[in-house]
Amino acid sequence: MYEFNFALVFASFDKLLLGAWLTIRLCCAAMLLGLIVSITCAWSKTSGPAPVRFVINIYVEVIRNTPFLVQIFFIFFGLPSLGLRFSPNEAALVALVVNFGAYGTEIIRAGIESISKGQVEAGTALGLSRLQIFRYIVMIPALRTVYPSLTSQFIYLMLTSSVVSVVSANDLAAAGNDLQSATFASFEVYVIITIMYLLMSIGFSGLFSTIGRISFKYPLSR
Amino acid sequence: MFRPFGWDEFVIIVMAAQWTIALSAIAFAGGAVGGLMIALARVSDFWPLRIAALGFIRIFQGTPLLMQLFLVFFGMNILGFGINPWVAASIALTLHASAFLGENWRGCIEAVPPGQREAATALGMRYYNRMRYIVLPQAGRIAVAPTVSFLVQLIKGTSLAAIIGFTELTRQGQIINNATFSPFMVFGTVAAIYFVLCWPLSLLAHRMEVNLSRATNR
Numbered sequence: 001m002y003e004f005n006f007a008l009v010f011a012s013f014d015k016l017l018l019g020a021w022l023t024i025r026l027c028c029a030a031m032l033l034g035l036i037v038s039i040t041c042a043w044s045k046t047s048g049p050a051p052v053r054f055v056i057n058i059y060v061e062v063i064r065n066t067p068f069l070v071q072i073f074f075i076f077f078g079l080p081s082l083g084l085r086f087s088p089n090e091a092a093l094v095a096l097v098v099n100f101g102a103y104g105t106e107i108i109r110a111g112i113e114s115i116s117k118g119q120v121e122a123g124t125a126l127g128l129s130r131l132q133i134f135r136y137i138v139m140i141p142a143l144r145t146v147y148p149s150l151t152s153q154f155i156y157l158m159l160t161s162s163v164v165s166v167v168s169a170n171d172l173a174a175a176g177n178d179l180q181s182a183t184f185a186s187f188e189v190y191v192i193i194t195i196m197y198l199l200m201s202i203g204f205s206g207l208f209s210t211i212g213r214i215s216f217k218y219p220l221s222r
Numbered sequence: 223m224f225r226p227f228g229w230d231e232f233v234i235i236v237m238a239a240q241w242t243i244a245l246s247a248i249a250f251a252g253g254a255v256g257g258l259m260i261a262l263a264r265v266s267d268f269w270p271l272r273i274a275a276l277g278f279i280r281i282f283q284g285t286p287l288l289m290q291l292f293l294v295f296f297g298m299n300i301l302g303f304g305i306n307p308w309v310a311a312s313i314a315l316t317l318h319a320s321a322f323l324g325e326n327w328r329g330c331i332e333a334v335p336p337g338q339r340e341a342a343t344a345l346g347m348r349y350y351n352r353m354r355y356i357v358l359p360q361a362g363r364i365a366v367a368p369t370v371s372f373l374v375q376l377i378k379g380t381s382l383a384a385i386i387g388f389t390e391l392t393r394q395g396q397i398i399n400n401a402t403f404s405p406f407m408v409f410g411t412v413a414a415i416y417f418v419l420c421w422p423l424s425l426l427a428h429r430m431e432v433n434l435s436r437a438t439n440r
Binding site for chain 1: 281284285286287288289290292293296297299300374378379381382384385392395396399404405406408409410412413416417420421424
């Protein structure tokens with residue numbers, strides 16, 4: 001009969017916490033940078049010139065139809081032959097930003113397209129500048145519409161980020177791999193790691209719905 | 223010396239796609255059965271069943287697929303079965319697909335207007351006939367598009383089986399890369415094959431979504 005030994009895992013729990021902290025930092029950074037990428041791409045895709053739209057379409061379709069694991073292999077092992085060399089953690093960040101950017105573009109594009117054209121025309125008629133129209137009439141209402149999809153995409157990003165351990169970035173999953181090879185208590189280690197991921201995703205979705213309730217509470221209709 | 227990346231290496235990688243397809247097919251078939259059970263449990267009148275199904279979905283949607291693979295892989299060893307990447311990957315991906323399809327299909331079942339179910343009950347139909355002839359056929363029509371787009375996600379998910387040593391497309395790419403050391407070509411090829419597998423499905427899912435929304439908005 002197998003004897004479970006969770007004490008071994010808890011003896012090095014600080015290392016796991018350190019890994020979890022890197023996972024959180026990595027994902028938050030990837031989300032912020034990815035949001036910039038998504039907003040830029042979504043805006044160009046809805047109102048840019050045809051060649052730009054074409055390039056963005058290729059980017060979005062390629063990323064959405066290939067596995068994250070292959071993307072990170074390509075970035076970490078493939079790009080150095082073009083002279084772009086990343087450390088494991090940098091490669092992880094780049095891969096996550098590129099991945100989140102593609103999904104985010106589609107989500108935000110859907111939000112922008114939900115704004116009716118008359119609103120933008122009303123803004124022009126009121127003499128607002130292009131930047132003001134973009135900010136107040138298009139972007140803020142669009143982001144409010146797609147906020148739930150964006151937050152669930154973030155949770156998905158965090159779960160996907162466990163894959164970056166394969167290029168030896170030292171996130172939570174990698175801390176688990178190290179501990180596993182040091183203690184041979186593989187099952188116990190991964191049970192704890194899985195629970196930590198579960199708690200992180202529950203925590204973040206709670207946090208996001210609180211943020212959403214506070215920041216988007218202006219009235220929708222009068 | 224490294225051997226160059228030539229036609230033979232390309233063919234080896236392309237041939238490995240069959241294992242990706244096989245694993246996706248197993249997981250999808252298993253996930254369809256599991257997903258139907260989870261979806262029915264989620265809309266059941268018996269609350270412990272509803273709670274259990276909800277817990278199952280929350281756990282599988284809230285944890286990384288990689289960890290699910292590891293847990294099944296090492297858990298099987300503890301239960302006394304040998305370590306077998308085929309079996310472990312199939313079980314883990316089946317459970318994963320069951321949770322996602324279950325949650326997806328629950329939404330589709332709930333989208334069928336409650337009047338349909340009530341009418342069936344009024345006609346004296348019991349649970350089995352009501353589900354089999356009234357609710358599920360209507361839910362199925364709504365479910366096709368999201369199911370196809372989940373299939374894309376599943377095919378991409380099978381790449382993680384490479385990490386537990388299952389030789390499919392990605393793992394074969396790693397092996398060839400170790401022999402030829404031309405990662406740019408190798409992983410470019412691997413990505414292109416995944417793209418060829420997934421893109422038609424994505425387009426199909428998108429077309430079906432558009433058609434369905436046009437049909438229901440009329």
